[in-house]
Amino acid sequence: MADGRMAGKVAIVTGAASGIGRATALLLASEGARVVCVDLERGPADDVVDAIAAAGGTAIAVAADVTVEADMERMAQAALDAYGQIDVLHANAGIPGVGQAHEETPAGWARLIDVNLTGVWLSSRAVLPAMLARGQGALVLTASVGGIKGVRALAGYSAAKAGVLGLMRSMAVDYAAQGIRVNAICPGTAWTPLVEATYELGGGTGVGPDGAKVSMEEARERSTARYPIGRLGTVEEIAQAVLHLAGDGSSWTTGTALVVDGGFSL
Numbered sequence: 001m002a003d004g005r006m007a008g009k010v011a012i013v014t015g016a017a018s019g020i021g022r023a024t025a026l027l028l029a030s031e032g033a034r035v036v037c038v039d040l041e042r043g044p045a046d047d048v049v050d051a052i053a054a055a056g057g058t059a060i061a062v063a064a065d066v067t068v069e070a071d072m073e074r075m076a077q078a079a080l081d082a083y084g085q086i087d088v089l090h091a092n093a094g095i096p097g098v099g100q101a102h103e104e105t106p107a108g109w110a111r112l113i114d115v116n117l118t119g120v121w122l123s124s125r126a127v128l129p130a131m132l133a134r135g136q137g138a139l140v141l142t143a144s145v146g147g148i149k150g151v152r153a154l155a156g157y158s159a160a161k162a163g164v165l166g167l168m169r170s171m172a173v174d175y176a177a178q179g180i181r182v183n184a185i186c187p188g189t190a191w192t193p194l195v196e197a198t199y200e201l202g203g204g205t206g207v208g209p210d211g212a213k214v215s216m217e218e219a220r221e222r223s224t225a226r227y228p229i230g231r232l233g234t235v236e237e238i239a240q241a242v243l244h245l246a247g248d249g250s251s252w253t254t255g256t257a258l259v260v261d262g263g264f265s266l
């Protein structure tokens with residue numbers, strides 16, 4: 001690990017207890033990064049830290065909510081206290097949301113924007129001073145194909161994800177000369193609790209043409225059929241894209257939305 005692609009780097013991953021965040025935390029650690037695993041509750045974040053340690057890596061857990069400014073300041077400080085620097089933020093925490101525009105409620109809409117967009121901004125805002133002070137850093141924001149393409153019944157979710165891409169481009173321009181690269185990933189479907197919740201809420205292909213709900217198994221088959229590559233993705237495949245954008249292998253890449261979707265958006 002000392003000679004891995006992330007050797008010497010410190011990476012914060014939000015939403016690290018599950019899915020894409022967990023896979024990214026494990027991969028970055030396996031490539032030598034010291035990882036700060038951030039999630040809402042300490043127990044699940046500790047589980048990831050234990051898995052990283054069992055594989056010979058180094059990590060700490062921080063229980064924090066990306067929508068709470070003070071939590072994000074505490075997250076950044078915990079990284080600095082433990083490891084003295086912050087090289088990478090994978091701003092990844094997110095929640096599902098389903099509904100066409102006329103079905104969204106103000107409260108549901110506000111929550112989607114709060115977690116999936118404001119949370120990305122607040123976590124970025126918290127780490128930027130330390131990155132600016134050192135003149136280096138990489139932000140990798142988790143958007144979605146929903147942020148670049150019309151996906152049925154994901155109005156609020158897609159609006160938030162498109163907002164993430166706008167924020168990404170704005171930060172990429174603002175901080176490029178100061179050594180900070182900002183990029184995003186736009187994943188297609190990798191089966192996670194978030195995706196299951198989306199289908200349980202009746203979104204994506206979880207509703208038939210007649211509006212009736214289909215079984216989870218059928219939803220998964222229908223979803224798979226929409227992927228030119230012939231299968232859904234894995235969280236490990238998405239983590240590889242984050243690794244690329246977080247590491248020095250992408251040293252001349254900033255302001256990019258890297259689509260990782262098995263051809264779905266084609």
Ligand SMILES: NC(=O)c1ccc[n+]([C@@H]2O[C@H](COP(=O)([O-])OP(=O)(O)OC[C@H]3O[C@@H](n4cnc5c(N)ncnc54)[C@H](O)[C@@H]3O)[C@@H](O)[C@H]2O)c1
Nearest residue numbers: 015017018019020040065066093094144187189190192194
């Ligand atoms: N899985 C997919 O197919 C897919 C596709 C496109 C985009 N995404 C995006 O990828 C990201 C991760 O999704 P996933 O599928 O791994 O989901 P997941 O549900 O497996 O993991 C999300 C994690 O974020 C945490 N989280 C939620 N709200 C939080 C908050 N306020 N503060 C801190 N942590 C919080 C959850 O506790 C959970 O551990 C999300 O932003 C999601 O929108 C996922």
